[in-house]
Amino acid sequence: MSTATQTQQHAQARIPVEDRGLVQQSLTVVWRNLLHIKRMPEMLLDVTIQPVMFVLLFAFVFGGSINAPGTGYREFLLPGIMAQTIVFSCFVVAVGLTNDLAKGIVDRFKSLPMSRASVLVGRSVSSLIHSSIGIVVMAVTGLLIGWRMREGVLNAALAFGLLLLFGFSMIWLGIWVGSMLQSVEAVQGAMFTIMFPLTFVANTFAPTQNMPPWLRVIAEWNPVSSLTQACRNLWGNGDPASAAAAFPLQHPEIASIVWSIILTIIFAPLAMAAFKRRSRD
Amino acid sequence: MGSEDGTAAPAVEAIDLVKHFGDTRAVDGVSFSIPRGTVLGLLGPNGAGKTTTVRMLTTLSRPTSGTGRVNGHDIVDEPAAVRRSMGLTGQAATVDELLTGRENVRLIGRLYGLPLKYLRESTDELMERFRLTDAADRLAKTYSGGMRRRLDLAVSLVAAPPVLFLDEPTTGLDPRSRVELWDVLRGLVRDSTTLLLTTQYLEEADQLADQIVVIDHGNVIASGTPAQLKEEAGKASVVLTVQSAADLPAAEQLLHTCSPEVHVEPASRRLTAQADGLRDMTLIADALRDSGIAVEDLGLKRPSLDDVFLHLTGRRAETVDDETSSKHADDQDSQPTESMQP
Incomplete structure (x- = not known):
């Protein structure tokens, strides 16, 4: 095709079109999504002001009344807030996707000779960047109020890696919800209904020991609890889970990886099917 | 691929296209063909199946049955090749509001796979051609309705596709912007681009189209040159x-x-x-x-296309689209007017 003469009367595409791969197309979509954040910085409120308020609220308002094991409540709290922030990736991706679908941007992309997966990959990567900004903001806030990472650089980095991996699995949930619902308002409603139990019925803000037994089982098997406990262990924030805790909390690092894989296996096919269905007709 | 050059094969063909949504037969066997370098006007009231037909031909929607060809490529079997040879301007101007005019063109150009160096030059040229040079670095959300349409069109043309689909390109535009857009479209046809445009406006089809296909309830009810159709009406x-x-x-x-x-x-x-x-x-x-x-x-x-429409469907086109035109008129009011352009 590149050898075709480029006369104006030419019947084929009149400009040499490079066959760019999925990676480059996805990067272009990421560039566009990041420009959106630059133009509308208030999009970042959900991963900046909001979690900082949570940190301050829990650290100073509830903190005194919650008896946390080990190095004090603020150290106990920070990994929980980090986990909550990364879980909210799915909210970010769902809102962004619903917006693009509703405004016809996805249709525009689909009419182009590009890989349709790059719309999703680009959206996922920019959402992970979005959430990572939140993680950095949380870390700085934590450091300011006395939170520390005490187990060395490698373990510290491993904890951030686990957070990102878990965020990746949450993105598929976001794509699924975003493709199923028609409006941003509906997405917000659905997401808060999912997010609040998921991030609160866990060891994120309070130890599970004092919960009613049935609730404690749910909380300890909650994937968010594994992630939170893994971060606590890797950063040396508080004691390891007690021997009475459920199995995943005994091995939280492995459990976080396994949960991320399971969630991806469940939600990725659902998400891709829903996105395909939504964008086909 | 060279075999397709210079042949008399039509640029676009719809071959018995059918699309059902549940029990609704949105498109119920539509066929037509568009010779290269000509304009086909797909005319019909709201809900006639115009947009669905365009969505099938542009590979956005899969036909329930039937098929089509764009630039010689089958829309069902070779969707990627179809997408490489066409541009689409949808019913709502799908420009990215948070990007500048220039960034909008660059985004789509990059996704088409155009080299950056080429893109830089062609973006300036497109902005000039669509009189957006002064607004090129402003966010698209500050654009008027007419400017958005022009940007949308510029974006569709970034890869200079031989076939362009325009779904109601002037709906919601004030008369002046409409006439301006017509001029732009005539220019494209001079450059041997093949156009398929859907419209509810008889005047628009009369002004631009070499050939008109009238559809109603998903069926072709008449086709021919504007003159032939008028002849038929009386x-x-x-x-x-x-x-x-x-x-x-x-x-x-x-x-x-x-x-x-x-x-x-x-x-x-x-x-x-x-x-x-x-x-x-x-x-x-x-x-x-x-x-x-x-x-x-x-x-x-001679009878006008209005008379044709009345003759064919038993109702006036203007009363049929009353609802939409008033809705779009409202949209128009909320946007800055064209005259605000420097």
Whole structure:
């Protein structure tokens, strides 16, 4: 095709079109999504002001009344807030996707000779960047109020890696919800209904020991609890889970990886099917 | 691929396209073909199946049955090749509001796979051509309705596709922006781009299209050149105005030689007679010259596309799309006007 003469009367595409791969197309979509954040910085409120308020609220308002094991409540709290922030990736991706679908941007992309997966990959990567900004903001806030990472650089980095991996699995949930619902308002409603139990019925803000037994089982098997406990262990924030805790909390690092894989296996096919269905007709 | 060059194969073909949504037959067997470098107007009221037809031809929607070809590529079997050879401007201008005009073009150009160096030059050129140079670095959300449409069109043309689909390109535009857009589209056709445009506006189809396909309830109810369609709706008539009322009987008799029915309005000294067209018109003109009747005016009146639509569907196009046009008029009001452009 590149050898075709480029006369104006030419019947084929009149400009040499490079066959760019999925990676480059996805990067272009990421560039566009990041420009959106630059133009509308208030999009970042959900991963900046909001979690900082949570940190301050829990650290100073509830903190005194919650008896946390080990190095004090603020150290106990920070990994929980980090986990909550990364879980909210799915909210970010769902809102962004619903917006693009509703405004016809996805249709525009689909009419182009590009890989349709790059719309999703680009959206996922920019959402992970979005959430990572939140993680950095949380870390700085934590450091300011006395939170520390005490187990060395490698373990510290491993904890951030686990957070990102878990965020990746949450993105598929976001794509699924975003493709199923028609409006941003509906997405917000659905997401808060999912997010609040998921991030609160866990060891994120309070130890599970004092919960009613049935609730404690749910909380300890909650994937968010594994992630939170893994971060606590890797950063040396508080004691390891007690021997009475459920199995995943005994091995939280492995459990976080396994949960991320399971969630991806469940939600990725659902998400891709829903996105395909939504964008086909 | 070279075999497709210079052949007489149509640029776009719809082959018995059918699309059902549940029990609704949105498109129920639509066929047409568009020769290269020409304009086809897909005309019909709201909900007739125009947009669904375009979505199938542009690979956004899979036909329930039937198929189509764009630039020789099958829309079902070779969607990637179809996408490489066409551009689409959808019903709502799908520009990215948070990007500048230039960034919008760059985004789509990069996704098409155009080299950056080429893109930089062609973006400037497109901005110039669509009179967006001054606004090129402003966010698209500050654009007026007309500017958005032009940007949308510029974006669709970034890879200079040989075929362009335009779904109601001027809906919601004020008359001035509409006429401006028509000029742009005529320019494209001069550059041998093939256009398929859907419209509810008869005037638009009349102005731009070489060929019109009228659809209603998912079916093609008529097709042909604008002139053919008008012909179908009813014969043309000759309208003769004489200078003196005394000549009326003579003129009436004269017109009777080629038309059985002559309508006389004595007050305005006007006579109307059905005629077959220019041939009859010439005969009448010759006869008038020989008869010595003083003629004030002689004209041929053809039925408008409005008459065609009424004839075909039993209802006026304007009443059918009343709802949408008023809705779009509201949209228009909320946007800055074209005159705000520097």
